[in-house]
Amino acid sequence: MCLGHFEEAALKFPGLLDSFDPExxxxxxSQTVDIGIVLxxxxxxxxxxxxxxxxVRGQ
Structure with missing residues (x-):
């Protein structure tokens, strides 16, 4: 049985896909604060x- 990426993610990480905006x-x-640094x-x-x-770099 071969599952698609979405089905596999849903099985491995229950509830995760509900936080993504389909549109x-x-x-x-999800209520998060995303942090990243541009190198x-x-x-x-x-x-x-x-x-x-x-x-830009450093932000």
């Missing part, structure tokens, strides 16, 4: 309200 790929709906280059950050901002 906005990559966005999640090199630029990262485009998209917020819950759709606003975007660019982060």
């Amino acid at each position: 906005h790929a990559g966005m999640h709906t 090199e280059g630029t990262v485009e950050l998209e917020l819950d309200d759709g606003a975007t901002t660019s982060l």
Whole structure:
């Protein structure tokens, strides 16, 4: 039996997929604070309200 990625994730991590927003790929709906540091280059950050901002090295 071969399961798809979503089915496999649902079995291995019950409840995890419920926190992802099906209409906005990559966005999640859990109450979290996400932390990251840009080591090199630029990262485009998209917020819950759709606003975007660019982060550069050290931010």
